[in-house]
Amino acid sequence: MKLSSKNLDERIDTLYDAIVVGGGMGGLSAAIYLARYGLKCLIIEKGKGRSLWMQDLRNYVGLDPHTSGSTILNHGTKQALEWGADHLRGYVEEVTDEGETFAVKVKIGKKDSTYPIFRSKYVIAASGIMDNLPQLENMQNVYDYAGYTVHVCMICDGFDMWDQKAVLIANTESQINAAFVLNWFTPYISVLTHGLGSVSDTMKQKLADYGYPLYESPIAKFLGEKHQLSGVELIDGTIVEATTGLVSMGSVYHSHYLKGIDGLEWDGQNLVTNEMAKTSHDRIFALGDLKKGLNQVSIAVADGTAAATQIWRNIRRESVPRKWEENIKVPITV
Amino acid sequence: MKLSSKNLDERIDTLYDAIVVGGGMGGLSAAIYLARYGLKCLIIEKGKGRSLWMQDLRNYVGLDPHTSGSTILNHGTKQALEWGADHLRGYVEEVTDEGETFAVKVKIGKKDSTYPIFRSKYVIAASGIMDNLPQLENMQNVYDYAGYTVHVCMICDGFDMWDQKAVLIANTESQINAAFVLNWFTPYISVLTHGLGSVSDTMKQKLADYGYPLYESPIAKFLGEKHQLSGVELIDGTIVEATTGLVSMGSVYHSHYLKGIDGLEWDGQNLVTNEMAKTSHDRIFALGDLKKGLNQVSIAVADGTAAATQIWRNIRRESVPRKWEENIKVPITV
Numbered sequence: 001m002k003l004s005s006k007n008l009d010e011r012i013d014t015l016y017d018a019i020v021v022g023g024g025m026g027g028l029s030a031a032i033y034l035a036r037y038g039l040k041c042l043i044i045e046k047g048k049g050r051s052l053w054m055q056d057l058r059n060y061v062g063l064d065p066h067t068s069g070s071t072i073l074n075h076g077t078k079q080a081l082e083w084g085a086d087h088l089r090g091y092v093e094e095v096t097d098e099g100e101t102f103a104v105k106v107k108i109g110k111k112d113s114t115y116p117i118f119r120s121k122y123v124i125a126a127s128g129i130m131d132n133l134p135q136l137e138n139m140q141n142v143y144d145y146a147g148y149t150v151h152v153c154m155i156c157d158g159f160d161m162w163d164q165k166a167v168l169i170a171n172t173e174s175q176i177n178a179a180f181v182l183n184w185f186t187p188y189i190s191v192l193t194h195g196l197g198s199v200s201d202t203m204k205q206k207l208a209d210y211g212y213p214l215y216e217s218p219i220a221k222f223l224g225e226k227h228q229l230s231g232v233e234l235i236d237g238t239i240v241e242a243t244t245g246l247v248s249m250g251s252v253y254h255s256h257y258l259k260g261i262d263g264l265e266w267d268g269q270n271l272v273t274n275e276m277a278k279t280s281h282d283r284i285f286a287l288g289d290l291k292k293g294l295n296q297v298s299i300a301v302a303d304g305t306a307a308a309t310q311i312w313r314n315i316r317r318e319s320v321p322r323k324w325e326e327n328i329k330v331p332i333t334v
Numbered sequence: 335m336k337l338s339s340k341n342l343d344e345r346i347d348t349l350y351d352a353i354v355v356g357g358g359m360g361g362l363s364a365a366i367y368l369a370r371y372g373l374k375c376l377i378i379e380k381g382k383g384r385s386l387w388m389q390d391l392r393n394y395v396g397l398d399p400h401t402s403g404s405t406i407l408n409h410g411t412k413q414a415l416e417w418g419a420d421h422l423r424g425y426v427e428e429v430t431d432e433g434e435t436f437a438v439k440v441k442i443g444k445k446d447s448t449y450p451i452f453r454s455k456y457v458i459a460a461s462g463i464m465d466n467l468p469q470l471e472n473m474q475n476v477y478d479y480a481g482y483t484v485h486v487c488m489i490c491d492g493f494d495m496w497d498q499k500a501v502l503i504a505n506t507e508s509q510i511n512a513a514f515v516l517n518w519f520t521p522y523i524s525v526l527t528h529g530l531g532s533v534s535d536t537m538k539q540k541l542a543d544y545g546y547p548l549y550e551s552p553i554a555k556f557l558g559e560k561h562q563l564s565g566v567e568l569i570d571g572t573i574v575e576a577t578t579g580l581v582s583m584g585s586v587y588h589s590h591y592l593k594g595i596d597g598l599e600w601d602g603q604n605l606v607t608n609e610m611a612k613t614s615h616d617r618i619f620a621l622g623d624l625k626k627g628l629n630q631v632s633i634a635v636a637d638g639t640a641a642a643t644q645i646w647r648n649i650r651r652e653s654v655p656r657k658w659e660e661n662i663k664v665p666i667t668v
Contacts, residue, residue, distance in 0.1 A: 029632060032393050032395060036393055037493070037518075038493065038518070058370065059366050059367055061359055061363045061406070061413065062359075062394070062396075062397055062401070062413075063397070064409075065416075072395070076395040079395065082399075158370070158371070159371070159372065162372070183655055183657075184656070185372070186656075187656035187657055187658045188658050189658065210655070210657045210658065211658030211659060294640060296636075299636045301632045301635070302635065302636030303636075304632070305393075305628065305632045306633070309628060321514060323517075323544045323545045324521045324545035324546055325545060
C-alpha cells in the first residue's frame with residue numbers, strides 16, 4: 001500500500017518485520033522477496049537515487065538495454081506494492097536500536113514536515129550512494145550530459161566509451177588513477193581536475209608518460225548538443241575535445257541514519273557484510289553500494305534476495321510451526 | 335555471433351578469454367559483462383535448463399511477473415549476441431586444464447555428432463542443476479503441472495501455495511523435512527514418497543504430530559486441467575486432494591565436465607567459491623545453482639557480474655597498458 005502523510009495513521013502502529021531504507025534496485029528486490037515470504041515490510045524512499053540517473057540499463061539480463069532507470073524503478077515499485085509491500089516517500093533521519101525493535105524516524109514533506117516514527121524488527125540499509133559531480137554555476141549544463149555521454153561508472157559504461165576521446169574528471173591523486181583503468185576502454189584520455197586538489201610531480205610525470213594531458217583549470221561548461229558531449233570549456237578558455245567523459249570524484253554515502261547504532265563494522269564508508277548481506281549487527285542488513293563489493297545493479301538485486309531470505313529464515317525459525325489441526329487424529333494412510 | 339556446426343570453423347582457432355558453460359541466467363549475465371569488457375567469450379548452451387521451466391518469473395526486479403523463463407532466456411541471449419558474445423548450441427563433454435588454457439570438448443548434434451574442441455583462458459561453470467521429477471510412465475502428465483502449479487523451489491513459489499492443500503513429493507527423510515519449512519506457507523500438507531525410500535517411525539510420528547498425512551504408494555498420475563492441479567492419484571487407488579505441489583526430490587548437478595580438474599574444492603555437489611564467484615582454481619568460476627548459496631535467478635545473475643569482472647581485472651592487469659601515442663611528446667597543458 002502506498003503511504004503518505006494522509007494515510008500513514010493506518011500503519012503507524014504496525015510492527016513491520018523489516019523496514020527497507022531506500023527504494024532503489026536492491027531495496028525493491030528485498031521488498032519483493034519479503035512480501036512474497038508473507039512478511040510485513042515498508043520501503044522508505046527519498047527519491048532521486050543513483051539508479052534514477054541511468055538513461056540505459058545495458059547489462060542487466062532480460063531488460064531491453066534502452067530501459068531507463070526511472071522505468072525500471074517505477075516497475076519494481078509497482079511489483080513490490082502488488083505483492084503487498086508498503087511504500088512511503090520520505091527521508092529517514094534516524095534509526096534507534098530499541099533492543100528487539102528499531103524506531104525509524106522519517107521526515108515527510110519538504111514544507112510543514114512531519115516526523116512519524118515507524119517500528120520494525122529488522123532494518124535493511126539500501127540507501128546507496130550518490131556520485132559527486134563537478135559543481136558548476138549552471139548545474140543544468142552538467143545534468144544535460146551526466147548519465148548520457150558523461151558517465152560515473154566505468155564497469156557499467158566503459159564499453160560505450162570505447163576508443164573515444166574522453167575527459168576524466170577527478171580531483172584527488174587516487175581518483176586520477178582511474179585513468180590507468182579507463183585506458184582499457186580508450187587511451188585518448190584528458191584528465192581534468194576542475195581546479196581542485198593538487199597533482200604531484202610523480203603523477204604529472206606518469207600522465208605525461210602515458211600521453212594523457214592534464215588540465216588543472218576549473219571547468220566553465222560542457223559543450224555539445226542533445227546530451228552528446230563534444231568537449232569541455234575551461235575557465236582559462238581552453239577547449240578540451242571529447243565525446244565522452246568519466247566523473248571520478250567520489251561519492252556521498254547515504255548512511256547517516258546508522259551512525260548512532262553500536263556494533264556496526266565499517267570498512268571506510270562501506271558496511272562489512274556476510275554472504276547473506278547481514279552486517280555485524282544481527283538485525284541490520286546492507287545492500288548494494290553501501291556495502292563492500294561491486295556497485296552494480298545485479299549485485300544489489302541479489303543482496304536484496306539474500307537479506308530478505310535470511311530475515312525470513314530468522315523469523316520463521318522463531319515462529320510457532322503451523323500444524324494441519326483437523327488432521328491431527330487422522331491415522332497415517334499407507 | 336551464433337555458431338553452429340556449419341560456421342564453427344570461423345572460431346575453432348580463436349583463443350577465447352572465457353568459455354561460459356551454460357546459457358541460463360547466470361551464464362548470460364557473465365557473457366553480457368564479458369562482451370562489454372571487450373573480452374572474447376563463447377556461451378555453450380545445451381538447452382532445456384532449469385530456468386526454461388519457469389512459467390512466471392515473479393521475483394526478479396523490473397520484469398513483469400508473468401515473464402516466462404523462455405522469454406527472458408531468449409531475450410538475454412539476444413542481448414549477449416548483440417554485445418559481441420558467441421553462442422553455440424552443444425553439450426560440453428570435458429574440460430581439460432592445459433596450464434595456461436582450457437580445452438573444452440563439445441558434442442554438437444544428437445545424430446552424426448561432431449566433437450570440436452574450443453580453447454579459452456578461463457572457464458565459467460554456469461551449467462546449473464536440474465530438479466528430479468517423479469518418473470511416471472506418461473511424463474507429459476508431469477510436465478503438464480511442473481512449473482505451473484507443481485513447483486520445485488519453495489523460495490520462488492511458496493507464496494503461490496499460500497494456505498492451499500499441497501502435496502510434498504519427497505523420497506528421503508531429509509527431503510521430507512521440507513514439510514517443516516513449507517508449513518510457513520501452508521499447513522495443509524500431504525507427503526507423498528512415490529514408493530521410494532522408507533520412512534522411519536520417528537518421522538512418521540513427527541508428521542502425524544503435525545497432522546500431515548503420509549502416502550507411501552507410488553503416484554499413478556496428476557489430476558487436474560489446464561495446468562491447474564486438483565489432486566494426485568496413487569496406484570493403490572487413493573486420491574489425494576491438492577491444488578498445488580512441491581517436488582523435493584533432489585537435483586542432478588551438471589558438473590561432470592569438471593571432474594577431471596585438479597584442485598577444485600567441493601562442498602557436497604556444490605563448488606566452493608569466493609565473493610567474486612571464483613572457485614579454488616584461479617581460472618575457473620562457478621555461478622548460481624552449481625555453487626554454494628541460494629538457488630535464485632538474481633543470485634546467478636550477480637555471480638555472472640562478479641565472475642566476468644574478476645576475469646576482466648585479471649586480464650587487464652596482465653595486458654600492456656594503452657598509451658595515447660600521438661600525445662606522448664605533447665607538453666602538459668596547464
